Amino acid sequence: MSSYTGSPKTLCRTFVRQRSGRKIPDEVRIKAILSPEQAIFRDLNTPALVVDFRALQANIARMSETARRAGLALRPHAKTHKSQEIAVLQIRAGAVGIACATVEEAEMLAEAGIGGLLLTAPVMAETKFSRIAKIHRERGITVVVDHPHQVKGFASKLEIGDRPLPVVVDIDVGQRRTGVISVADAVRLAQVVAAERKFEFAGIQGYAGHAQHIVESGQRRIATSAAADLVREIAEALYHAGFKSRLVTGSGTGTFQQDCHGPYNELQVGSYVFMDADYARVVDEAGAGPPFEPSLFALATVVSVNRPGEVTVDAGTKALATNGPPPCHIVGAAAGSTYRFAGDEHGIVATPPGQMSPALGDRLLIGATHCDPTVNLHARYHVVAEGQMQTWQIRGRYGA
Numbered sequence: 113m114s115s116y117t118g119s120p121k122t123l124c125r126t127f128v129r130q131r132s133g134r135k136i137p138d139e140v141r142i143k144a145i146l147s148p149e150q151a152i153f154r155d156l157n158t159p160a161l162v163v164d165f166r167a168l169q170a171n172i173a174r175m176s177e178t179a180r181r182a183g184l185a186l187r188p189h190a191k192t193h194k195s196q197e198i199a200v201l202q203i204r205a206g207a208v209g210i211a212c213a214t215v216e217e218a219e220m221l222a223e224a225g226i227g228g229l230l231l232t233a234p235v236m237a238e239t240k241f242s243r244i245a246k247i248h249r250e251r252g253i254t255v256v257v258d259h260p261h262q263v264k265g266f267a268s269k270l271e272i273g274d275r276p277l278p279v280v281v282d283i284d285v286g287q288r289r290t291g292v293i294s295v296a297d298a299v300r301l302a303q304v305v306a307a308e309r310k311f312e313f314a315g316i317q318g319y320a321g322h323a324q325h326i327v328e329s330g331q332r333r334i335a336t337s338a339a340a341d342l343v344r345e346i347a348e349a350l351y352h353a354g355f356k357s358r359l360v361t362g363s364g365t366g367t368f369q370q371d372c373h374g375p376y377n378e379l380q381v382g383s384y385v386f387m388d389a390d391y392a393r394v395v396d397e398a399g400a401g402p403p404f405e406p407s408l409f410a411l412a413t414v415v416s417v418n419r420p421g422e423v424t425v426d427a428g429t430k431a432l433a434t435n436g437p438p439p440c441h442i443v444g445a446a447a448g449s450t451y452r453f454a455g456d457e458h459g460i461v462a463t464p465p466g467q468m469s470p471a472l473g474d475r476l477l478i479g480a481t482h483c484d485p486t487v488n489l490h491a492r493y494h495v496v497a498e499g500q501m502q503t504w505q506i507r508g509r510y511g512a
Contacts, residue, residue: 148411148444148475152501158413159431161490161506162477166498167407168385169201174403175368175384176205182372187230188360189382190217190508192484195493196224197504198385203228207241211361215240220508222251229253230361232317232380234262234282234290238269245269245277252358253280256317261306262456263311270310278314279305280359283346285318285339298346302355315359316350317344319380324366327393336367340422365402366394377471386487388480390436406441406484409477411494412459417472422462425476430456432478435487441479445470 132413146164146244153162179186188202191213199210199221209228212218218229233246234257239498245266248252257263258280270277281301284291292298298316305313320339339362365383372379383391386408395401398492412427432439432453439451446467454460461476463469471477480486 146409146443146477146496150496151473152499155226156411156494157316158411158475160411161429161487161493162409162411163386163493163495164407164409165495165503168198168406168495171385171387171404171407172201172205173357173467175379175381176202176207177370179366179379180206183376184372184376187211187378187380188385189213189229189232189380190221192487193385194220194487194506194508195504196220196226196507197495199224201224202385208378211382214508215243216510216512217508218247218253219243222247222253225251227252230280230380231255232319234258236262236265238265241265241269245271245274248277249274254280254314256280256282257301257305258282258284260301260361263301263304263308267308267310274310276310276312278312278359280314280317280361282304283300283316283318285320285342285362286335287320287322289321289452289499291317294430295349299349299353299355302350302353306355313355315357315361315453316343316346318360318362319364320362320367320375321364324364325390325394326366327386327395327482329395329397332366332394333370336370340371340375347375365391365404369396369402383483386480386483388436388483389438389440390482392440393437396481406479408480408483409441409443410480410486412476412478414461414470414472414474414476415458417469421465422460423470423472424454425459425461425478426457427478428455428458429453431486432459432480433482433489435485436480436482439479439481441477443477443479444474445476 185208187209188207189211200495210221211232213233218231282291283296284293302313303310323335334458360376361378363379364374365381368379368381384404387404387406409430410427412425415422415426416424442449445461446463448464450462495502495504
């Protein structure tokens with residue numbers, strides 16, 4: 113096992129070179145080619161977060177190609193992976209930049225020399241305004257706002273000689289979390305931004321987070337269409353008020369196929385790189401899910417086998433996020449096996465009647481429940497490709 117310590121420009125050199133010249137197949141099928149009993153896992157302490165590099169690369173390539181064919185920019189979200197290495201892979205595949213949910217993520221990516229950053233959440237703190245101004249001065253960043261006080265806060269930290277800070281107006285398109293809530297509010301906030309020479313009005317953001325995980329395709333389509341209609345209405349109102357929206361940004365893994373038809377000109381998708389049990393339920397009218405493979409797993413060890421039909425593994429709520437459905441992929445256990453949480457450090461894997469249960473000491477690869485918060489529970493990825501393994505740090509976590 114090796115730990116990557118070089119610059120982002122040279123990262124993944126071994127894995128990428130091994131895969132150069134190979135065409136990603138048109139039909140991506142959900143399958144796990146990793147085996148939890150591979151020799152490279154033998155000395156790995158569990159629970160550990162494992163990434164199937166082949167599936168990760170296929171997912172990145174598939175989304176990049178989708179955006180390219182639709183004529184849209186791709187600015188994938190770092191909140192999913194919190195990884196400099198994965199962000200570089202996304203940029204290499206054609207992404208125009210990377211979206212960030214927190215200042216910590218933006219600092220982590222700027223430190224790696226990654227440009228095209230977009231902070232997708234409004235902030236309100238003097239220290240955060242200062243940190244963002246520093247990122248913009250050194251690397252460049254675009255921010256979102258939904259209140260004039262945020263505009264004032266950024267203005268107070270920008271210095272004479274700084275280039276104008278691109279500002280996007282955040283719109284509440286139904287999630288009821290952040291964003292202006294009316295067309296009139298959007299126009300007024302754009303006017304506040306434009307009145308200050310320190311800023312460039314860059315456009316609008318309409319992220320329909322509430323639509324991403326709607327399981328029933330018809331209801332998901334209705335919610336996505338309603339969000340898109342509001343974004344169109346506000347973009348048109350801004351245009352008539354003299355504001356051209358260079359960026360119309362939003363979308364996500366659950367709705368990107370519909371959003372490719374507009375009004376967005378860039379996609380902020382995130383979970384597609386890993387996938388999880390929640391997105392496995394999000395299917396279209398034909399019953400097909402998103403065209404991506406599961407690439408993220410928690411490696412666990414069977415630590416108790418005393419109850420018939422079920423075993424205990426050492427991966428519980430500290431290894432897998434609890435705000436999602438149970439894992440739908442358990443590699444190394446019989447087909448139809450299920451997982452349930454059994455406390456901080458433990459989980460229960462139950463096998464179907466008549467099937468052999470894993471033995472004491474066996475390793476299992478357990479698919480993610482909700483990938484973003486699962487990643488946040490760990491300090492590093494163990495990235496596997498063709499019998500080799502690298503360690504990539506998970507960065508930008510709170511307090512890290």
